[in-house]
Amino acid sequence: MTVTEPTTPPVAAAASPPSRPAHRDPNVLRWLGAYASSAAGDSVYYLALSWAAVRGGSPAQAGLVLAVSAVPRALLMLAGGVIADRFGPRRVVISSDAVRCVVVLGVAAALALASPGLWVLGAVALVFGAVDALFMPAVGALPPRIAAPAQLARIQGMRGLAHRASVLVGAPLGGLAVALGGSATAFGAAGLLFALSLPLLLTLRIAPLPAATDEDAVRDAVRDAVGDAVRDAVPEKTTALRDLTDGLRYLRRHRVLGPLMIVVALSDLGFVGPLNVGLALLSDARGWGAAGIGWVLAGFGTGAGAASLLLTVRGHIPRAGAVMAWTITLGAASIAALAYVPQLPVAVALAVCVGLLAGLSGSLCGALTQTECDPAYLGRVTSVSTLFSLGFAPLSFPLTGAAVGLWGPAPVFTASAAICVLGGVYGLSVRSLRRAELPRTATRTQGLS
Known part of the structure; x- marks a missing residue:
């Protein structure tokens, strides 16, 4: 039987009235502060690990140390979603940050x-990769448990701003710490x-799961959906593997979430290669140098920050599904155009x-996932989208690099x-996703009434 996370106390989500915006909710602000602190810690940690690895071995060895954390992160991500749903996202996030702190x-x-x-550095990187596989799905599953659904888009914007701020603070802080000691x-x-x-995190108040998402009821509903009429045959206790398969079945049959995961997979697959590897090669081909990379990345960060600020201020985007799909399409056109402009200011x-279009589409993907998903499955659903990302x-990084070397940046x-x-x-072609909406302030609120 799933271990349910204790509530503190069993009151409405965030114990705040439905009309209270997220940026005025102390519970949300505590979560945001914890997220920002943890994200800044990540920035400092990766800088420290890079510096220690470069100082302690050859460039190839340093690259291996930095890459090794990706292995457990990819292998364990889906298991991390199961754990977040079984034991509660708050408990998993607290445990993850505690382990990272001690290590x-x-x-x-x-x-x-x-x-x-x-x-030793390699072992630390492995531990961090494993902990990330637990931490990321749990972080994605927390917002619907601390705020009303109508505030989830605003929370995504606030999270984006917190992430940008943590990078701006974490990188210089890490550099200063390395320089001093x-x-x-x-x-x-x-x-x-x-x-x-x-x-x-310890003072964060979590809303209980709605009664309709009791584990036995959820399992019965899933069994009915696939045509299994023998409900009595479902065991009282479930295994992690059964939880995982139930989650994947739920995701596959959901009219919005299933197509949304395909959109996430395609957009990330096409986006990350050019922006992470292709940009450096493009800058070298254009003669912009390292400074050119910095300016282009600064432009991207500015656009992404503006998208986060827009969501934070507005709190609701009408026709969210259609806007998400259109911003992905228009953002793709901007990515392609980068390879055809010779002037750095235009780039x-x-x-x-x-940054603006990708930031907006990414935040809407997150808000739609958290709004549409049954909270009992949110850790597993988040783990799938995070696994793609x-x-x-x-x-695709090595493929992008090899392809640019063979054919140049433009193709x-x-x-x-x-x-x-x-x-x-x-x-845009999937009607249920195209017409998906984010809730407004006066909609269902998971215990808020």
Whole structure:
């Protein structure tokens, strides 16, 4: 039987009236502060790990240390979604940050007292990859448990702003820590940031799952949907594998979430290669240099930040499904155009458009997922979308690099944009997804009344 997370106390989500906007809800702000602190800790940690790996071995060895965390993250992501649903997202997030805090402070102490080999850094990277596989689905499953559905778009915008702020703070803080005391000091700073998130998470109030999503009732409904008439044969206790298959079956049969996952997979597959690998190669081919990469990335960050601010202020986007699909399609056109402009200022302007459109479509994808999904399945559904984004899509990096080397940036960027367009067009072609809406303030509120 699923372990239900204790509520504190069993009151409405966030214990706030339905009309209270997320940016004025103390419960949401505690969650946002914990998320920002944890994200800043991530930035400092990766900088410290990079520096320690480069100082302790060859460039190839350093690259291996930095890449090793992707393996457990990809392999365990779906299991992380099951765990988030079985034990509750709040409990999983708290445990994940606690483990990261202890591990990072431990490696900081080891580096301060001795000179451990690269195998220690590799082990830390493996642990972080495994913890990320638990942390990411749980973070995605938390917002519907702390706020009304009508506030989820605003929360996505606030989360985007918090992420941008954490990167702006975390990277310079990590660099300063390395300059002052080396990798040990930087790891220590990351550990303190993870520790700072814990009291905020511990005071977070979580709404109970609606009675209709009791595990036995959910399983019966799923069994009915696939034509199994023998409800009595369903065991009282379930296994993690059965939870996973039930979640995937639920996702496959959902009229909005199933198509939405296909849109996420296609848009990420076409988007991440050009922006993570192709951009550096494009800048080199155009003679823009490292400064050019920085300007283009700054333009992208500005656009993404503007999209987050728009959602934070408005809190509701009409025709969310259609807007999401159109922004993916138009953003893809901007990605393709990047490869055809020789002037850096024009490329920066296009990058602002890409950031704005991609930021808006990504936030709407997240808000629609959290709104449409039964909270009992949200961890598993989030793990699937995250697996596409952080597990499968990065596999395109070496292919993108090799393709640019063979054919140049223009055809590769165009092909990648075509994959994004395919996702947007598919989203527009599925009526249930195209007509999907985000709830307004006076709609169902999971216990808020």
